[in-house]
Amino acid sequence: QSASEPASLPAEDISTNSNGPKQDSLFDDDPEDLFAEATEEVSLDSPERDVLLSDGPSPAITPITPPTSVLTPRIGLHDDMFTHSSFDEVKIEEEEGGDSFDIHISVSDPEKVGDGMNAYMAYKVTTKTSISLFKSHEFSVKRRFSDFLGLHSKLASKYLHIGYIVPPCAGKKHWMTKVKVGKEDQSSNEFVEKRRSALERYLMRTVKLPVLLKDPDVLQFLESSELPRAVSTQALSSAGLLRMVNKAAEAVNKMTIKMNESDAWFEEKQQHFENLDVQLRKLHASMESLVLHRKELSVNTAQFAKSAAMLGNSEDHTALSRALSQLAEVEEKIDQLHQDQANADFYLFSELLGDYVRLITAVKGVFDHRMKTWQKWQDTQMLLQKKREAEAKLQFNNKPDKLQQAKDEIKELEGKVEQGEREFEQISKTIRKEVSRFEKERVKDFKTIIIKYLESLVQTQQQLIKYWDAFLPEAKAIS
């Protein structure tokens, strides 16, 4: 099955491939022995070790020595990888890149189109750029939510399986959950704003990937006034990706041939992203709780303000009555402050974390694809081996007609094995680049946004000083 697969796998196809059963169907005569042989075969010490098996699984092995020259830039950088510095690689990226990154996309003016059951929200997508790829420097189009999902679906199917960390777009399920849990209704201003903001961040993240920026689907999405209606918005959601990754992980555990990482970098990075995932999810959950409590605080402060005003009204000592009214006014201002802070909590910090939780799922997916690519290559190799044995048997038994067929098949398989290796090398290279880009982005994102967020905290404090400073003399004036 896998031997004849083309280079670009549609995303959905992957979930049906599980390594375990595939093994069984290909090697039905003696699985045990074959596995044992396979293990032997790929060991460093085996005399049959050839260039194809240079990705030896022994953990003590030196970094990958790729057969093709395309991968040269990577060789000298392994030490850097191990010392956790991604700067050298990044420099090379920038030299190769050329065009300075100057593009800004905004999603705005949400407006309801149509009515009743067929009504939907349309957003204005405005692009401002000096990049030559585009027809003009500033242009706008109207897009609806399903258009965004459609774009993501296309991009994911084209690029995820070859190692690009395609930014996820929160799908319908995500928004439905928000509606249920948050008791928000779809037409509420807050809901619309959340979605608008999320879509904007999605587009900005997407164009930050050079390969996506050049993609015709992206260009069409941003530029073309008419967009064909996305048929399938069953985009590979982060939940879908996660399911897929987990399934694959299960399959790997069942496998008796383990993919021993020759390159510790991948193993280390995978672990790193696992840990990051756990921590970011925890942080995100705490942040969401803070947003909720801050909003509650705002509401309760407003209610207290009203109550204090009423108390002031019924107080018959004039000066105290006035002071209580002033207290009510201060608390009213503070409730607005809490509301603003809750928004900063959410739009700055909480959404950042949510975005990265989804992004890391995409990262995990990409690592998973690499594993599958490796597996596919290994399977083809094993098939080749089997065919060679069969050929030897046929030669021994002197069956000339079947022999020719076997030789043809072997020729074909040899080509496929080469292709499998190339694909594996390619995806590995892409992932290294992508991870370094991703980490660089992550550092920048977190620093920029968290600093902005901290500034919001400082501002809140400053406002509080103002309000209480004004109130203090009023309180002192009570006599």
Next chain:
Amino acid sequence: SDALSERDKVKFTVHTKSTLPNFKQNEFSVVRQHEEFIWLHDSFVENEEYAGYIKLQKLGEGEGSMTKEEFTKMKQELEAEYLAIFKKTVAMHEVFLCRVAAHPVLRKDLNFHVFLEYNQDLSVRGKNKKEKLEDFFKNVVKSATDVDDFFEHEKTFLLEYHNRVKDASAKSDRMIRSHKNAADDINRIASSLYTLGTQDSTDLCKFFLKVSELFEKTRKIEARVAADEDLKLADLLKYYLRESQAAKDLLYRRSRALVDYENANKALDKARAKNRDVLQAETSQQLCCHKFEKISESAKQELVDFKTRRVAAFRKNLVELAELELKHAKVPFQRHSSDSLYCV
């Protein structure tokens, strides 16, 4: 105030200034004829409840009341004397009313109030007037409960105040609860950031550790704000919730004493009428009266003190609350934030 001789009737303008809540206005005037004064007087006399009081002297015909003919005669004869008598007449009527007004019990009399306020004829002549009068009476009856102005005011005030303090207390508790919850979240966030800082392999690790520190600082601030609000605001409101309830209870006890007193009066009247156990009834009535007067006196002082204490406590706590809020808002969070973080 003045009297007006109008055709054949002398009409007196009775001008009342009062802060009693059961009058519709603070200052008002009605015009009364002598007959109406008599009507009021008679109503006092006929009222069993006032049996224990010194009877008011009747405004006789011969004393300061004259018919128009007599006035004219006087006028014609001795103008100065006329004026003097006229003044006396007015004065007598005024004294009568003032004596009623000064009397602790009679001043509460319903008829007296009607007399002062009802701006039409009191003399029941003709059905329409009677009906109108009855309507007016009905309205007056509704508002004339506890006539003593101080306690009346206090009762109204305390009822409303207590309810509002209750509400403010509940709302302040909810507000502080949310504040504490937020502080807890910030605590968890600080720990998560710390873990991220220790785990991260990029430049972010130092950054996260620093941010974690800042969040820990924020948490401390928020927690202290919540605690201080609890102490200075929530506790204050809770205390005055209980105090206002206690004040209400005091007023209630006084009302009970009043009812007992009134019942004792009724009992005394009955005893006198039947001329049986009069002494017993008198003693009991005197005891009730004494008790009522005593409780009224102390209650008044109590309520005045309550106000003083309340004002002082609110002042102290609100000042301290504002000072603490300022202290927490001024914690040098600023110094550590943006500038130092950009360098990390």
